[in-house]
Amino acid sequence: MSRVGKMPITLPGKVEVSVNKSNLVTIKGPKGQLAEQVHPDITVEIDNGILTVNRPTEQKRHKAMHGLYRALINNMVNGVSNGYTKDLELVGVGYRCTNTGQLLELTLGYSHPILFLLPDEVKLTTITEKGKNPTIRLESVDLQLIGQVAAKIKSFRKPEPYKGKGVRFSNEIIRRKAGKTAGK
Numbered sequence: 001m002s003r004v005g006k007m008p009i010t011l012p013g014k015v016e017v018s019v020n021k022s023n024l025v026t027i028k029g030p031k032g033q034l035a036e037q038v039h040p041d042i043t044v045e046i047d048n049g050i051l052t053v054n055r056p057t058e059q060k061r062h063k064a065m066h067g068l069y070r071a072l073i074n075n076m077v078n079g080v081s082n083g084y085t086k087d088l089e090l091v092g093v094g095y096r097c098t099n100t101g102q103l104l105e106l107t108l109g110y111s112h113p114i115l116f117l118l119p120d121e122v123k124l125t126t127i128t129e130k131g132k133n134p135t136i137r138l139e140s141v142d143l144q145l146i147g148q149v150a151a152k153i154k155s156f157r158k159p160e161p162y163k164g165k166g167v168r169f170s171n172e173i174i175r176r177k178a179g180k181t182a183g184k
Contacts, residue, residue, distance in 0.1 A: 005066030009051040009074050012081045017051060019044050025073060029080025032121075032141040036076060038069050051077075079141035086150045088136040092157075092165035097126045097134045104136070108157040108167070116156075122149050135170065 011017060015029045023038040038044060042065055043054045053073065055066040078084075090097055096107040104124060106114040118124050123139040136153065140146040150169070159166035161177040168174060 003067075005053055005055065005063070005070045007070065009053075009070070009077055011046075011049045011051055011077060015077055015081050017046055017077075019046070025076075027073070027076045027080050029077075029141075031080050031083045034076040034080055034141060036069075036072055038073075039065050042066065042069050044069075044073070075143045079143055083139060083141055084143050084146050086138045086146055087170035088138070088150060088153055088167055089170045090134045090136070090167055091159065092163075095134060095157075095165075095167075096128070097136055098128075099124050099126045104153070106153075106156060106167075109165075114156050116153065118149060119145065121145055 012029070015027060017028075018026045019038075020026075023040055023042070023044070024035060025038055025044055026033065026035045041056055041062060043056075045052050045054065051073065053066060053070040055062040090106075090108070092109060094107065094109060098105050102118045102120065102122075102124060104116045104118060104126070106116065108114060118138075121140055121142055122145060125137045125139075127135040127137065138146050138150055140149075154167045154169070157166045159168045159172075159174045161175060162179055164174045164176060
């Protein structure tokens with residue numbers, strides 16, 4: 001049996017879960033509301049604040065969907081109760097970031113500034129302190145969406161291995177390479 005799929009999900013006190021006939025799982029919590037369409041073969045049951053995900057057979061595709069939907073529902077429960085944050089750091093001389101509402105303006109060493117409009121579900125803050133790298137903080141209840149937005153921002157200037165310049169996650173470790181002079 002799937003190790004991930006068979007683990008029950010304990011629902012926090014303020015989280016409400018509803019499953020309709022078309023297998024649409026809706027989760028409401030103090031931070032927001034999320035919904036996920038679950039495959040018709042997979043069943044979702046709620047009993048005394050414990051949510052379980054079940055599969056009909058031992059087929060390989062059912063095993064895969066079992067673990068997938070359990071993980072997606074668990075991420076939604078954590079999102080509406082606690083929320084998710086991702087911090088991105090801009091490392092490089094002259095790299096700057098500012099925001100006006102949901103519009104992020106990045107100066108990353110190109111001949112033009114990059115303007116990026118974020119979805120309304122993601123809350124954006126930019127932090128610029130003297131002596132530290134500029135930081136972009138993203139907050140959301142949807143883990144998939146915040147990861148996708150963070151990856152898109154990072155793709156504007158990926159960290160390079162020689163000097164470590166670029167946009168990176170605050171806890172990311174960049175493997176550095178020696179330059180040409182190291183071989184002499």
